[in-house]
Amino acid sequence: MELGGLPPVIEVDSDAGKVRVGAGLRYADVGRYIDERGFGLGNLGSLPHISIAGACATGTHGSGVGNGNLSSAVAGLELVTADGDLVRLDRGDERFEGAVVGMGALGVVVALELDLVPSFQVRQRVYEGLPLDTLFPKFREIVSSAYSVSLFTDWRGPVINQVWVKQREDEAAVEIPGTPADGPRHPVPGMSPESCTEQMDVPGPWFERLPHFRPDRIPSAGDELQSEFMIDAADAVQALAALDAIRDHIHPVLQICEVRTIAADRLWLSPCYQRDSVALHFTWVADTPAVLPVVARIEDALAPFAPRPHWAKIFTTPPDALRPRYDRLPDFQSLAHDLDPTGKFRNPFTDKYLFA
Ligand SMILES: Cc1cc2nc3c(=O)[nH]c(=O)nc-3n(C[C@H](O)[C@H](O)[C@H](O)COP(=O)(O)OP(=O)(O)OC[C@H]3O[C@@H](n4cnc5c(N)ncnc54)[C@H](O)[C@@H]3O)c2cc1C
Known part of the structure; x- marks a missing residue:
């Protein structure tokens, strides 16, 4: 997904300990800016070249027994859905935990809010x-x-x-x-x-x-x-x-x-x-x-x-073997149906593994 043309928004909210970033940005674009304001992100993947929205949509991760993947730092997301509505979901909303690792199947994420930690x-x-x-x-x-x-x-x-x-x-x-x-x-x-x-x-x-x-x-x-x-x-x-x-x-x-x-x-x-x-x-x-x-x-x-x-890497596991490993897949399917009833954002990959 190419969103490089979106405004390169980086808004640090020091009081809330959050940063709002435009979905066209890569981790490499935000690190120094956040650090200069006294904050950090809790973890990063092995390379900063990846897009923040793409990494979070696919469960990308770094390492550390106490560190969740990069998606787990998402506190809110703004999504343009199939009918053009702008939907905001925040941690605590019923559908939020289904939408963060969304695989592009729910709509176009245009901005994300991420948790900050003190710089280290x-x-x-x-x-x-x-x-x-x-x-x-x-x-x-x-x-x-x-x-x-x-x-x-x-x-x-x-x-x-x-x-x-x-x-x-x-x-x-x-x-x-x-x-x-x-x-x-x-x-x-x-x-x-x-x-x-x-x-x-x-x-x-x-x-x-x-x-x-x-x-x-x-x-x-x-x-x-x-x-x-x-x-x-x-x-x-x-x-x-x-x-x-x-x-x-x-x-x-x-x-x-x-x-x-x-x-x-x-x-x-x-x-x-x-x-x-x-x-x-x-x-x-x-x-x-x-x-x-x-x-x-x-x-x-x-x-x-x-x-x-890893959703964004090569695997050959058949869908029938994979699906039972995701307890909440039926909930994800109904979330996708609610947000995208005509399947505008579906593709052969999501059809095969998530919906068939
Ligand atoms: C050299 C290299 C090193 C890597 N290291 C790691 C690593 O350390 N850890 C790890 O976990 N992974 C790693 N990866 C894999 C990487 O995490 C994935 O490629 C990841 O999906 C992010 O890639 P991207 O920026 O190319 O995203 P994209 O290809 O842009 O996006 C991936 C998918 O996310 C969805 N998506 C993207 N943007 C949006 C949006 N705005 N709205 C809705 N959906 C969207 C789409 O489904 C899209 O197909 C590495 C990859 C490479 C090439």
């Missing part, structure tokens, strides 16, 4: 070489050791290649098993860290440390496919062991796999609905025919954990 500083450091058998007994402890922790592996061995630790200035430092990196790192083996946000424990504002990638560079690998599956955090070690068992199938088409944590929320179509989650992300090579069978194999391996795929 973050230090980022990377550890290398964490064997899975060291990780597994300490999984919860390691992912809870700082405000935001990400684990990266290329699945070439039973090892986490890198642990990225984003520690708030007001948090005590915790040592992670593994070797502290002796310089900046890129998560994908062999790539220059030049596109990454500053590491080596240098403090900086939240908007320049929570994303892995800098706003002025090409993020991630640049040429890639992505998949991601959210499972119950309690199943993380078992799920990682299941992936380890098929790593010989994964690594030939993988650039990098990232493991993150996300706090549960109450948003009907959120992959983290009522479930503290661990997110298993895969950055693939850009070769769809080679990647899809591996995605299906991963879905088989993770099936016992009823994974919810």
